[in-house]
Amino acid sequence: EAVLGEKGLTVDTEGRSISINHAFTDEEGKSGLFVKSGDGVLTVKKTSDHTNTRVEGGELLFEVSSYGKNIEVVNNSVVSTVGNSTGLSVETLTVGSDDSVGDIKIDNGDIITVTKEDGFNPINAVIICDGMTDIGEYNIFNIKVSENYDLTKLNNIKFMSANKDLVHTFNTVNNGDGTMSVKMNVKNIEKNGNQATVVVEIDKELMESG
Numbered sequence: 001e002a003v004l005g006e007k008g009l010t011v012d013t014e015g016r017s018i019s020i021n022h023a024f025t026d027e028e029g030k031s032g033l034f035v036k037s038g039d040g041v042l043t044v045k046k047t048s049d050h051t052n053t054r055v056e057g058g059e060l061l062f063e064v065s066s067y068g069k070n071i072e073v074v075n076n077s078v079v080s081t082v083g084n085s086t087g088l089s090v091e092t093l094t095v096g097s098d099d100s101v102g103d104i105k106i107d108n109g110d111i112i113t114v115t116k117e118d119g120f121n122p123i124n125a126v127i128i129c130d131g132m133t134d135i136g137e138y139n140i141f142n143i144k145v146s147e148n149y150d151l152t153k154l155n156n157i158k159f160m161s162a163n164k165d166l167v168h169t170f171n172t173v174n175n176g177d178g179t180m181s182v183k184m185n186v187k188n189i190e191k192n193g194n195q196a197t198v199v200v201e202i203d204k205e206l207m208e209s210g
Contacts, residue, residue, distance in 0.1 A: 001025045004050045008033025013040030013058055024050040034068055036060045036077070055079055059105070065089050070119075073102030080105035081112070082131060091116040096124030096156070106140060107131045114143040117178070122156045130162045132186055140170075141182035154182070 002009075005027040011020065015038065023046045026032035032050035036042050037057040044060065044067045053060070053068030059078040060067075069091040073079050079102075081088050087110045096102035104112070105128040114120040120143040132138060151172070159168035166186055173181045 001048075003027050004032025004034060005030045006033060008035055008052070010035040010037055011042055012038035013042050015039040015058075017041040017043070019043040019045055021045045023048040026051055055102075062088055070094075073104065075100045076103065078103040078105055078128070081110045082107040084110065087111040087113065089113040089115065090119075092119035092121070094121040094123065096122065096126075098123065100124065101126055103128055105129075108134070108138070111139055112141050114141065117144045117146050118149045119144065120153075122153055125157045127157060127159045127168075127184070128161075129159060129168055129184070129186075132161070132168075132184070133163055133166065135166075135186055135188060138184045138186070139181050140184045142175075143180050143182065144178055145180045146178075149180075159184070 001023045003026070004024045013036070017040055020042060024032055024034060031052055033052045033054065034050060036055045039058045041059045041061055043063055045063050047064045048067045049069065051069050053071045055071070055073045055077045056075045057077050059080055061080045061082070062084050065086045066089050071079065071090050071092070072094040074097045082105050091114070093112065093114050095104060101124050103126045108131060120141065127140070154172065157170070161168060165188060168184055168186055170182055170184045173183060175181055
């Protein structure tokens with residue numbers, strides 16, 4: 001395994017589609033950083049336990065369940081689990097920034113698990129769900145939360161689908177074990193354009209108990 005320091009390694013795909021089959025560890029006493037930049041798609045094929053992954057251009061496609069403990073997606077870039085039946089597990093996930101969107105592309109059966117308490121931080125997030133065309137409810141996030149978690153952050157999530165006949169909404173469910181599920185509901189509509197209106201239904205029990 002190669003070693004990453006705080007300045008890290010930047011991979012610029014320059015509009016190409018390439019893959020990487022390397023795992024990384026942190027330099028002793030440092031928080032290792034892996035950066036995906038530039039247009040194009042980088043596919044990661046081997047699990048890596050370095051500390052930080054930052055996606056600031058193009059798309060980072062996961063064929064594994066983790067690639068960095070903390071993931072940040074900014075600058076209209078994309079993290080994708082499409083084709084990955086195991087989903088994604090991270091300690092923290094930050095999606096978007098005050099001045100840019102972060103995209104997450106998911107497929108049927110994908111679940112993103114955030115294991116650190118209050119580690120899910122959607123600032124300006126878009127969930128791309130073109131492949132989720134079956135009517136029904138899907139669990140898309142399992143996140144660990146404290147009683148102080150700011151549920152209004154979830155209002156920063158929008159859904160986008162190429163299917164103009166579907167609307168995607170979501171609700172939250174308190175699992176009773178310190179975690180919360182975010183479930184997406186896919187329904188038919190007559191016509192609503194490419195981007196659906198998001199309806200958020202916060203679990204009342206969660207609001208009361210945290």
